[in-house]
Each structure stands twice: as C-alpha cells, then as structure tokens.
Amino acid sequence: MNQEGIIETMVELAGRANVLADANDMAPHLIDWRKRHTGVAACVVFARSVEQVSKILAWCNGAGVKVFPQGGNTSVCGGSVPDKSGNSIMLNLAKMNRIEEVNARNNSMTVEAGCILADLQDAAFAADRLFPLTLGAEGSCQIGGNLATNAGGTNVVRFGNTRDLVLGLEVVLPDGRVWNGLRTLRKNNSGYDLKNLFVGAEGTLGIITRASLKLFPKPRAMATAMLGLDTVEAAVSEGLKLQAAFPGELVGLELISQSEFDISLRHGTNMRNPFAKTPKWMVLVELAAATGGSEALADRLTDSLQPSFEDALITDAVIASNEQQRADLWRIRHHVTEANGAEGMGLTHDIAVPTYRIPDFVERAGAALAEHYPQAVPVIVGHMGDGNLHYIAMFTHEYWRAVEDKSGVQLKLSHLLYDIAADMGGTFSAEHGIGALHVPEMSVYKDATEIDMMRQIKAIFDPRDTMNPGRVVPGASA
Known part of the structure; x- marks a missing residue:
C-alpha cells in the first residue's frame, strides 16, 4: 500500500480534520521531545472514539500497514515515534480525553486514554480523592502512555507503579476486536488477569482506549523535607529508617546528588537553593496522612530525624512550612530532565x-x-x-x-x-520501558525462556506484527 492510499483510507475512517499528512504538520509527532529519536510515517491520525480505533486497526492489520501508537510523546526510549519505513501511521489518542466518571463512593474513576495525567489528578482532588500517579511530565503525558509503559514516578514507594492503580481496561486488539474489561472490582478471580498483559506492553499487543483507575482518600496532612547528607551510604540508611518509621505514610523518598541538584538550579526558573551550603547528597522525603494536621506530622518527622542529626549523619534539613515551600522543593526534583538537556x-x-x-x-x-x-x-x-x-x-x-x-x-x-x-540482582529498565532503544538489552539481560514466552504472546495477539513493531520484544518483527 502506497502512502497516498494509506492517507485516503485514514481520511475516510477518521475524517479529514483528524489526519495530518503535511510534513510540517507531522514533524512534532515524528521526533521525541528530547530530539534524539526520529521516524517517518504516511500520516498522523487522531482517533476520536473506540469505534474509530477499531476500524483503523482492522484495516491496517488487513492491509499490512504498521501502526505506531502515540500519547503525549514523552517517552525517553524511542517508544513514541515511528520507524523509518514511512508506510505506517501514527495513531494518537489525544482527542479521546474524556473523564467519564469519578466515583468517590467506589474510589474509582473511568477515563479515556488521551487524558492528561495532571487533569486526572485535578479531577480526583475535586472529588476529595487522590489519584497518586505523579511524575515530572504529568502536565503533558497521557494516561494511555502511562499505562502502556507501566510508569513509575515519585509515589511508587507507597502506591506502586501504574499497574497497581488499574482496575480495568478497554483495549482494541490488532485485528480491530474490542475487549471490554472495564471493571471497578477490587477482587475478581475469574480466569486470567488479562489487563496486566497490556499494562507495560507499550502498545505491542493492542491499544488501550479506556481505563478504570483506583482512587484513594485525599490526604489531610502533609509533611515535606529535604535532607542534606555527606555520603550516599548515610542517605540510604536514613531512607530505610524513614520507611520503617512511617509505614503507610511515607509517599515520597527521592535521592539527588549534588551534581544533579546544581544542574537543576542552574537551568531552572524560579529556583532557590534551600541550603546555606549545598550538601553532597540530598533526600527529598514526603509524608501524607489521612487524618490529623500537617504541623503535627511535620513534628513527628522532625523528631524521627533528631538522632541522625545528633550523630552527624544528617548535616542539614529544610522542612516545608507551607504549600509554596513544598512546591519549591519538588520543583527542583521535577525539573531535572529539562535541566539535564540544557546542561x-x-x-x-x-x-x-x-x-x-x-x-x-x-x-x-x-x-x-x-x-x-x-x-x-x-x-x-x-x-x-x-x-x-x-x-x-x-x-x-x-x-x-x-x-x-x-x-x-x-x-x-x-x-x-x-x-x-x-x-546485584537488578534491572536495566525500571520504569521508562523498553521502546526501540533497549530492545538489544532484552536479549542480553533477560532469560531466553522469558523472551520466548514474550514472543509467543506477541504472536497470539498480533501475528502480523501490526502494532508498534520493533519495540519491546526482540525478533518479533515480521
């Protein structure tokens, strides 16, 4: 199928206003935000409904046209741009951005995949609830991409990765069939847990179009502090102490080297060094409680840190006394990716x-x-x-x-x-996913049997390798 034929068909299926075919219009979608990965596509298609996604995938699967899903294009692993073949489409879900339901009584929300993460956080907060997934790109990343990559973020220590926040999914399979697994049950032991096949699959098995997500009680008390320490050993030791001292209340525990801290301040706007003398290592810690007051929680945090001060393990500490100070501390942490790019x-x-x-x-x-x-x-x-x-x-x-x-x-x-x-029993990819960048590492660091099982799963769902080819699974491309 040539590019003209692909474009004509996409216009028929999605409408002319939802198809970009001009090179200048497509350009922002064919390069990642760090300007390190580029690709070529016949067109960029913005689906507006699950029915459109179904028709588009069914046609592409039958015609042998590859589909590269795209959300907010915040991937750092080359997973959100197409390959160089050109006879493919980018399928973007940004226009599927409805928050369909926020159910405070059930602590759940049902949303379309194109919703911006920050909008979900705001909608939950307006209902006196918390959607705890938070990361630096939350103002532009989409929940579909968060689900596809099993995003982590700064609250994993308390709430887990994105996978742990999912109750149900709606997914369009490569052949166009729609699986409606949108459930809001906490317990459902009726067969394979299919949703977990798609969370973290990076669009290689199908496209997530809607999701039912967990909500939590909105915190009534918050305490945030940035600690200064001389060594990474002292930083980790203090972190382990805090985890033991505040089970269920510790929601953030971030490590920052002096080099990273200096870069963030150097290239950020409205940044302020909270320390008189910058420590060699910093730990950003945040507590949240469903009851009580912030002042009392901050006092408890201060008391827990006192022994380490007396032993000179902590050299300095700044405890936020209001929301602005809390935001200032987190701004240093959340700005690191942009600052590193400037450095x-x-x-x-x-x-x-x-x-x-x-x-x-x-x-x-x-x-x-x-x-x-x-x-x-x-x-x-x-x-x-x-x-x-x-x-x-x-x-x-x-x-x-x-x-x-x-x-x-x-x-x-x-x-x-x-x-x-x-x-050390660790991994080369903890939260950013595999994308195109880390496919070679899969064969080096993953067990051969595990890789073979992944290939078999890919072959079952996508035997024609229509979806996001060349991503995640080594040797899966036809």
Whole structure:
C-alpha cells in the first residue's frame, strides 16, 4: 500500500480534520521531545472514539500497514515515534480525553486514554480523592502512555507503579476486536488477569482506549523535607529508617546528588537553593496522612530525624512550612530532565537494584565511569524508596559533538553500568520501558525462556506484527 492510499483510507475512517499528512504538520509527532529519536510515517491520525480505533486497526492489520501508537510523546526510549519505513501511521489518542466518571463512593474513576495525567489528578482532588500517579511530565503525558509503559514516578514507594492503580481496561486488539474489561472490582478471580498483559506492553499487543483507575482518600496532612547528607551510604540508611518509621505514610523518598541538584538550579526558573551550603547528597522525603494536621506530622518527622542529626549523619534539613515551600522543593526534583538537556548530553540509565545496595552500585558505577569515560560527570537522581536510580553520564555538548561513534559509546557505556546492576540482582529498565532503544538489552539481560514466552504472546495477539513493531520484544518483527 502506497502512502497516498494509506492517507485516503485514514481520511475516510477518521475524517479529514483528524489526519495530518503535511510534513510540517507531522514533524512534532515524528521526533521525541528530547530530539534524539526520529521516524517517518504516511500520516498522523487522531482517533476520536473506540469505534474509530477499531476500524483503523482492522484495516491496517488487513492491509499490512504498521501502526505506531502515540500519547503525549514523552517517552525517553524511542517508544513514541515511528520507524523509518514511512508506510505506517501514527495513531494518537489525544482527542479521546474524556473523564467519564469519578466515583468517590467506589474510589474509582473511568477515563479515556488521551487524558492528561495532571487533569486526572485535578479531577480526583475535586472529588476529595487522590489519584497518586505523579511524575515530572504529568502536565503533558497521557494516561494511555502511562499505562502502556507501566510508569513509575515519585509515589511508587507507597502506591506502586501504574499497574497497581488499574482496575480495568478497554483495549482494541490488532485485528480491530474490542475487549471490554472495564471493571471497578477490587477482587475478581475469574480466569486470567488479562489487563496486566497490556499494562507495560507499550502498545505491542493492542491499544488501550479506556481505563478504570483506583482512587484513594485525599490526604489531610502533609509533611515535606529535604535532607542534606555527606555520603550516599548515610542517605540510604536514613531512607530505610524513614520507611520503617512511617509505614503507610511515607509517599515520597527521592535521592539527588549534588551534581544533579546544581544542574537543576542552574537551568531552572524560579529556583532557590534551600541550603546555606549545598550538601553532597540530598533526600527529598514526603509524608501524607489521612487524618490529623500537617504541623503535627511535620513534628513527628522532625523528631524521627533528631538522632541522625545528633550523630552527624544528617548535616542539614529544610522542612516545608507551607504549600509554596513544598512546591519549591519538588520543583527542583521535577525539573531535572529539562535541566539535564540544557546542561549537556546526558546518557541516562534507568536501573534498579535492591535499595540497600544503592551505595554499592554508585561506588562501582563511579569507578567504571572514571576508568572508561573520565570526560563524563556522574549525575544521579532516583526513587530511592524502590531502588530505582537514573544514573546519568553527563558529557558536555562540545565533547559529544566531537564523538564519531556515538551509538558505540552509548552501547558500551550502558553495558558497563547494566552489568553492574545485573550482578546485584537488578534491572536495566525500571520504569521508562523498553521502546526501540533497549530492545538489544532484552536479549542480553533477560532469560531466553522469558523472551520466548514474550514472543509467543506477541504472536497470539498480533501475528502480523501490526502494532508498534520493533519495540519491546526482540525478533518479533515480521
């Protein structure tokens, strides 16, 4: 099928106003937001209903036209842009953005996949409830993409990944059939839990069009603090103490290196250093309680930190006394990705190891970086409560432009660090997903039997490899 035929059919199925075929109009959808991954497509299609998605997939599957789903295009792994073939479509669900129901009595909400994450948070809050998924891109990422990548974020330590927030899904399969699994039950033991096949599948098995999500009571008390420490060992030790001291109340536990902290302040707007002297390591901690007051919760947090102050394990601490101060602390954390892009070429590694082994990883990774790539500065930020570190090798733009074999450097460096994580029982991909970038690592670090099972699942749902080919599953492309 040539591009003209694909475009004509998409206009028939979705309407002319919902199809972009001009190169300039398509351009923002064919490159990722970090400007590192590009692709080519016949057109970009904006579906407005599940019926349209069904017709589009059925036709593409029969015609041999590949489909690349796209949400807010905030992927950092090349998973939200097409390949280079050109005879494919981008299917974007941004116009399917209705919040259909917020049920406070059932602690659930039912939404379309194109809803912006921040809008879901606001809708839950308006109903005196909490939708706890939160991450730096929440103002632009869509819940369909969050589901497809099983997004993590800063509240995983208390509420889990996106997978843990899903009650039910509606999914359009590659052949156009619609599976309606939109349930809001907490217990349903009637056969295979099919929804979990699609959460984290990155659109390779079908397209999530609607979701039923869990809500929680809105917190009545919040306490937020940023701690300063001299060593990563002290930071992790304090984090483990806080997890033990505040079970059920600890919702955020973030680790930030001095290098990352300085970058965020340097390139951010309306940023303020809360410390008189910047510590070598920082821990951003947040507590939330369903009862009581914020002042009392902050007092409890202060009391729990006192022994570490007396032992000089904590060198400084800033405890937010109002919502503006809380927002200022979180702004430093949430701005790191944009700030890193302004600083230089940061090669990010989304690893996870058992939390108590974070100091071991930081030490070994730092030694490997110093030996093989002394031009790079280690920049570290991560969700310490669940062992997920974003370990970034930061090169200057000038140095990186001069590197001839960029892909070779990236692959060698990544495997240096992934080998260390694997040796500690960790993973090379904790929350960002696989996309196109990490498919080679799947064959290196995943068990052969596990890869074979994934290929079999892909073949059952998508035997023609219509959906997001070249992503997630090694060797799945036809």
